[in-house]
Amino acid sequence: MAQKLIAKGAEADVFTGSIANIPAVFKKRKPKAYRVKALDEAIRSTRTKKEARLLHAAKSAGAKCPLVLSVGKNEIAMTRLNGKLMRELDERKMIAVAPAIGTLLASLHSAGITHGDFTPANIMVDGREVAVIDFGLGEFARDDEELATDLLLMKKSVPAAAYAAFLKAYCKARGPGAQGKAAVATLARLEEIEKRGRYVVRGALA
Amino acid sequence: MAVCIGIESTAHTLGVGIFKGERMLANENDMYRPKKGGIHPRVAADHHAEVFGSVLRAAFEKSKIAKGEVDFVAYARGPGLGPCLKVGMAGASALAAKLGVPLVPVNHCAAHVEIGAHYCKMKDPLILYVSGGNTQIVVREAGIGRRENGAVARRGRGYHVMGETLDIGVGNLIDVFARSLGEEFAHGSVVEKLATGGKYFPLPYTVKGMNMTFTGLLTEATKQLGSHDKKDVCFSLQETAFSMLTEATERALALTRKKEVLACGGVAQNRRLAEMLALMAREHKARFATSPPEFNADNGAMIAYTGLLARRQAIDWRKADVNPKWRLDEAVI
Numbered sequence: 001m002a003q004k005l006i007a008k009g010a011e012a013d014v015f016t017g018s019i020a021n022i023p024a025v026f027k028k029r030k031p032k033a034y035r036v037k038a039l040d041e042a043i044r045s046t047r048t049k050k051e052a053r054l055l056h057a058a059k060s061a062g063a064k065c066p067l068v069l070s071v072g073k074n075e076i077a078m079t080r081l082n083g084k085l086m087r088e089l090d091e092r093k094m095i096a097v098a099p100a101i102g103t104l105l106a107s108l109h110s111a112g113i114t115h116g117d118f119t120p121a122n123i124m125v126d127g128r129e130v131a132v133i134d135f136g137l138g139e140f141a142r143d144d145e146e147l148a149t150d151l152l153l154m155k156k157s158v159p160a161a162a163y164a165a166f167l168k169a170y171c172k173a174r175g176p177g178a179q180g181k182a183a184v185a186t187l188a189r190l191e192e193i194e195k196r197g198r199y200v201v202r203g204a205l206a
Numbered sequence: 207m208a209v210c211i212g213i214e215s216t217a218h219t220l221g222v223g224i225f226k227g228e229r230m231l232a233n234e235n236d237m238y239r240p241k242k243g244g245i246h247p248r249v250a251a252d253h254h255a256e257v258f259g260s261v262l263r264a265a266f267e268k269s270k271i272a273k274g275e276v277d278f279v280a281y282a283r284g285p286g287l288g289p290c291l292k293v294g295m296a297g298a299s300a301l302a303a304k305l306g307v308p309l310v311p312v313n314h315c316a317a318h319v320e321i322g323a324h325y326c327k328m329k330d331p332l333i334l335y336v337s338g339g340n341t342q343i344v345v346r347e348a349g350i351g352r353r354e355n356g357a358v359a360r361r362g363r364g365y366h367v368m369g370e371t372l373d374i375g376v377g378n379l380i381d382v383f384a385r386s387l388g389e390e391f392a393h394g395s396v397v398e399k400l401a402t403g404g405k406y407f408p409l410p411y412t413v414k415g416m417n418m419t420f421t422g423l424l425t426e427a428t429k430q431l432g433s434h435d436k437k438d439v440c441f442s443l444q445e446t447a448f449s450m451l452t453e454a455t456e457r458a459l460a461l462t463r464k465k466e467v468l469a470c471g472g473v474a475q476n477r478r479l480a481e482m483l484a485l486m487a488r489e490h491k492a493r494f495a496t497s498p499p500e501f502n503a504d505n506g507a508m509i510a511y512t513g514l515l516a517r518r519q520a521i522d523w524r525k526a527d528v529n530p531k532w533r534l535d536e537a538v539i
Contacts, residue, residue, distance in 0.1 A: 008460070009460055010453070010456045010457040010459070010460035010461075011453070011456075011457070032452075032453075032486070033485045033486075033489070034449070034452050034481075034482035034483075034485040034486050035445070035449045035452075035482075036406045036445050036449075038406050038408075039406060039408070039411070039445060039446070039449060042408065043411070116414070116415065117415060137414070137415055
């Protein structure tokens with residue numbers, strides 16, 4: 001089946017195609033000429049494996065995301081999702097889908113998964129359904145520092161009203177009980193990160 | 207054409223540079239070299255105070271301008287070591303008061319960026335600024351006001367820091383590691399020379415998006431000196447640190463789709479880093495250049511040049527202050 005290049009990222013190329021008539025997306029990590037071979041191969045294969053494990057864990061946690069179809073040394077094949085990227089929505093629609101995105105992120109965080117690049121460029125919206133893609137910068141982590149960074153990125157990249165709706169649903173989904181306390185700790189860390197200065201993500205790109 | 211004298215004193219160098227329009231007339235610098243260990247801020251400040259007069263005189267002589275021709279005095283207000291910054295500020299204030307001209311506070315990082323872009327003839331570059339204390343991936347952004355410490359926003363061109371070190375600067379990593387090698391002159395160039403012909407072995411590699419951390423790498427590399435050949439540790443340290451920088455820069459380049467990549471700051475002198483960045487930039491069809499060597503080291507000329515660009519931010523000398531933690535994204539020119 002012929003594959004078509006749909007995105008050229010910093011570390012991977014993304015193609016569409018199909019496997020056994022299932023529409024699929026192929027993410028291939030390219031070799032980098034600037035790195036020594038041993039380092040280059042180690043980075044590409046460990047990241048590919050980790051990304052597949054994260055996608056699998058996210059799925060198990062009930063978060064909507066692509067399903068892994070196969071994993072090669074430097075390549076993952078996964079199901080293709082319908083819909084469009086959240087960043088293409090206008091403000092009104094962003095606010096409408098924001099609660100579903102809050103719930104989605106809470107299910108990742110409650111399962112000990114951080115996304116690492118949780119912005120409207122990595123969220124697919126199909127009607128009322130939302131799904132998250134690209135776990136390339138994700139981690140298995142329960143640190144409030146890592147969790148809060150996901151919230152901060154969203155805060156910096158959507159209108160304030162959309163963030164408010166997103167956060168409300170996020171807190172609700174992580175509570176009550178022990179998980180509720182967890183959300184409070186994450187929010188406290190978020191506030192601390194913002195005060196720190198050096199670590200702050202300052203403003204979305206112009 | 208306006209003439210500006212620039213005073214640099216953020217770390218180990220006391221520098222005086224003079225620019226007339228876009229032409230450099232003088233760039234005189236005197237570096238404090240500790241016999242052992244890193245920079246002691248107070249000792250460095252004493253050095254700056256001691257050589258200030260002679261460096262200033264040398265710059266004036268070289269430039270062949272008369273005192274009456276000076277239109278602005280600029281000084282590096284930060285970021286840097288407090289005691290060192292204060293010597294530069296005091297000298298610049300006295301000079302501005304004596305000459306009766308306005309004083310321009312300049313951000314040290316902005317000066318490295320601006321003079322690099324000027325000499326490399328770049329209009330809108332993605333910038334990797336790498337020095338001892340700073341490691342940042344930066345783009346310039348147009349016409350917005352900024353607030354600093356709750357003060358009134360000032361209008362002008364600003365900077366957006368896309369990614370940076372979350373702990374120490376990459377130059378600091380290399381210098382501290384170099385000192386544990388037991389070489390007489392511990393410096394980045396020593397590591398670069400020793401790394402030639404070394405073999406790679408894995409060391410901690412930490413990139414988080416466009417940010418990176420270096421302390422884990424420093425600890426492990428220092429520890430491995432006991433069990434690996436010095437050459438191999440130097441080589442692996444450089445490969446790891448520079449691959450991290452290049453990866454983070456590449457991510458920023460893919461995001462911004464800039465057509466120019468500029469490396470500046472002391473570590474930009476390293477040939478292996480420049481080679482990696484050039485290879486990476488070529489893949490994205492971007493032009494890569496390194497700032498000229500004399501401006502990668504700390505120098506007064508870059509402060510003078512940026513002082514002219516930032517002349518709208520000029521103040522009365524009585525209002526001069528320093529800010530050791532002045533972030534590049536809080537600066538406006």
